[in-house]
Amino acid sequence: xxxxxxxxxxxxxYRKTEVESLAELFGAFGDRDRDRDDEENKLxxxxxxxxxxxxxxxxxxxxxxxxxxxVWGEGGSYEELEESIRSYPxxxxxxxxxxxxxxxxTVDTFGKVISFQEQxxxxxxxxxxxxxxxxxxxxxxxKFWLMETDDYGVNNGLPPMVQRRIFFGREVGGADxxxxxxxxxxxxxxxxxxxxxxxxxxxxxxxxxARPGKLVYDPFVGTGSILIAAAHFGxxxxxxxxxxxxxxDGRGPDCNVWSNFKQYGLPMPVxxxxxxxxxxxxxxxxxxxxxxxxxxxxxxxxxxxxxSGGRKLLKGTVDPYTVPDDKRTDHIPSxxxxxxxxxxHDLLDLAAKMLIMGGRLVxxxxxxxxxxxENHFPGHPCFKLIATSxxxxxxxxxxxxxxxxxxxxxxxxxxxxxxxRHIEFRENHLKWLEDGNLHSAVFTPTxxxxxxxxxxxxxxxxxxxxxxxYV
Amino acid sequence: xxxxxxxxxxxxxxxxSNGFPLRIEVEKVIEKHVDFNADFLRNxxxxxxxxxxxxxxxxxxxxxxPEEADSSMLDSDEFLNKFHHALLExxxxxxxxxxxxxxxxxxxxxxxxxMLLHEDEV
Numbered sequence: 001x002x003x004x005x006x007x008x009x010x011x012x013x014y015r016k017t018e019v020e021s022l023a024e025l026f027g028a029f030g031d032r033d034r035d036r037d038d039e040e041n042k043l044x045x046x047x048x049x050x051x052x053x054x055x056x057x058x059x060x061x062x063x064x065x066x067x068x069x070x071v072w073g074e075g076g077s078y079e080e081l082e083e084s085i086r087s088y089p090x091x092x093x094x095x096x097x098x099x100x101x102x103x104x105x106t107v108d109t110f111g112k113v114i115s116f117q118e119q120x121x122x123x124x125x126x127x128x129x130x131x132x133x134x135x136x137x138x139x140x141x142x143k144f145w146l147m148e149t150d151d152y153g154v155n156n157g158l159p160p161m162v163q164r165r166i167f168f169g170r171e172v173g174g175a176d177x178x179x180x181x182x183x184x185x186x187x188x189x190x191x192x193x194x195x196x197x198x199x200x201x202x203x204x205x206x207x208x209x210a211r212p213g214k215l216v217y218d219p220f221v222g223t224g225s226i227l228i229a230a231a232h233f234g235x236x237x238x239x240x241x242x243x244x245x246x247x248x249d250g251r252g253p254d255c256n257v258w259s260n261f262k263q264y265g266l267p268m269p270v271x272x273x274x275x276x277x278x279x280x281x282x283x284x285x286x287x288x289x290x291x292x293x294x295x296x297x298x299x300x301x302x303x304x305x306x307x308s309g310g311r312k313l314l315k316g317t318v319d320p321y322t323v324p325d326d327k328r329t330d331h332i333p334s335x336x337x338x339x340x341x342x343x344x345h346d347l348l349d350l351a352a353k354m355l356i357m358g359g360r361l362v363x364x365x366x367x368x369x370x371x372x373x374e375n376h377f378p379g380h381p382c383f384k385l386i387a388t389s390x391x392x393x394x395x396x397x398x399x400x401x402x403x404x405x406x407x408x409x410x411x412x413x414x415x416x417x418x419x420x421r422h423i424e425f426r427e428n429h430l431k432w433l434e435d436g437n438l439h440s441a442v443f444t445p446t447x448x449x450x451x452x453x454x455x456x457x458x459x460x461x462x463x464x465x466x467x468x469x470y471v
Numbered sequence: 472x473x474x475x476x477x478x479x480x481x482x483x484x485x486x487x488s489n490g491f492p493l494r495i496e497v498e499k500v501i502e503k504h505v506d507f508n509a510d511f512l513r514n515x516x517x518x519x520x521x522x523x524x525x526x527x528x529x530x531x532x533x534x535x536x537p538e539e540a541d542s543s544m545l546d547s548d549e550f551l552n553k554f555h556h557a558l559l560e561x562x563x564x565x566x567x568x569x570x571x572x573x574x575x576x577x578x579x580x581x582x583x584x585x586m587l588l589h590e591d592e593v
């Protein structure tokens with residue numbers, strides 16, 4: 001059976017990947033309708049899915065799916081719609097129209113606004129459907145939707161719409177966006193400068209297939225904003241951070257990572273520890289223990305990464321030294337900057353080793369929009385990239401949510417190659433820091449002389465920007 | 472810090488070849504209730520170094536675990552309950568983890584193990 005899946009018009013890149021993950025999680029369906037799965041429809045909000053069983057029950061958490069509908073009819077005009085509804089089999093329709101039931105019809109439009117009178121008029125136009133039940137607007141048993149998309153023809157910052165299309169269908173599942181006000185960052189006690197937005201954190205946890213009985217790890221846990229979403233979906237969580245003040249102290253006894261979990265009545269993380277992603281403290285034989293790794297690595301734009309080893313030591317301005325024995329106990333080890341390339345390398349190596357087969361690695365990767373090339377992302381022989389979703393952050397850079405699945409085991413050769421690379425990063429610390437400097441690319445003011453000279457890169461934008469709407 | 476974490480950690484000081492298991496120095500142990508999830512326990516069981524786990528449990532005052540365990544025991548509720556309690560409900564709140572080879576002490580404070588290395592250990 002086919003269902004129409006309507007999305008909220010936001011985070012466009014993330015919508016399909018969300019449904020795909022949910023499908024994977026609940027084993028709901030097979031092939032999608034490829035005909036409609038085109039570039040144009042990325043901007044529309046419909047996507048047809050064949051569902052093997054009742055989807056309303058199997059989709060307990062959705063963020064971007066507005067609803068799933070059993071389509072009774074569709075057409076380019078109301079005449080076509082009527083014909084299509086009339087030819088839809090009675091045995092699918094009549095059980096929902098009987099006299100004992102209550103129902104409600106909602107008119108929904110995309111790309112235009114229609115008045116209340118017009119809406120009523122359209123509902124009355126559906127009189128050819130033999131509704132026998134009673135209308136109940138508050139708490140109906142059956143919800144029907146009349147949905148209209150239209151070519152609004154005016155330039156409102158959105159790309160041109162597809163042609164007029166009308167659908168009539170029965171709702172089989174609605175979105176659970178009530179989650180979002182509950183978890184919104186502004187009401188959370190303990191926040192850091194780069195705490196992950198609640199909606200995005202839920203999408204990440206969905207991508208990671210977080211669910212009860214699974215162990216999810218975040219090596220850059222910070223205030224725990226990503227793990228909170230994973231914990232909401234029932235997973236066991238574990239987090240590490242190099243900054244001990246964040247994981248241990250927070251801002252006091254009632255304002256720390258633990259209290260964030262307590263605030264929502266979620267189970268506490270099974271572990272929080274202070275560790276360095278560059279030199280993880282896991283015991284040598286330990287592997288394939290995490291079901292998913294989700295994180296937002298520090299990419300040096302709003303927050304930079306740190307790793308062990310003094311910054312002067314790494315730069316080579318001081319020679320290696322020994323911490324005197326009497327000072328060891330309270331010694332605070334200094335850290336140095338950790339460039340993105342090295343950070344991502346370490347993350348992939350850690351994930352390749354520590355994820356179970358089929359486990360997922362979900363993380364954000366920043367790209368400069370000027371030289372953004374589709375599918376040019378870090379890779380690893382153990383992983384297959386299955387989804388990329390871009391979120392534009394400014395005219396200069398965006399971040400892309402990468403979802404990878406572990407498809408082959410971590411071998412000796414891979415471990416050796418990773419070790420060689422690890423040493424290479426260490427020995428060329430300064431070079432890597434300069435190469436991977438995203439901060440300057442994002443924040444350096446544009447040179448007015450270049451604009452005056454008509455520099456092609458700056459004057460013509462290679463990619464259309466729908467910032468604001470295209471969020 | 473739960474014993475699950477202890478079972479995963481080792482001393483990764485440069486040159487140390489056998490940093491596992493870390494010896495536990497106990498100052499304060501607390502118990503916290505955790506919801507029982509048998510699937511999670513079954514997933515974790517094969518990853519656990521059992522001997523280190525039993526020893527660690529004894530160190531923090533829980534001696535109910537069998538010395539040897541194999542996966543057939545996962546069918547027993549009694550075993551699962553003990554395993555659950557030792558793995559997830561006992562916390563080393565204050566204390567330390569000591570590297571078996573060098574004697575370096577990694578402090579555990581407010582339940583958070585501090586595994587960061589000094590400049591001369593990396």
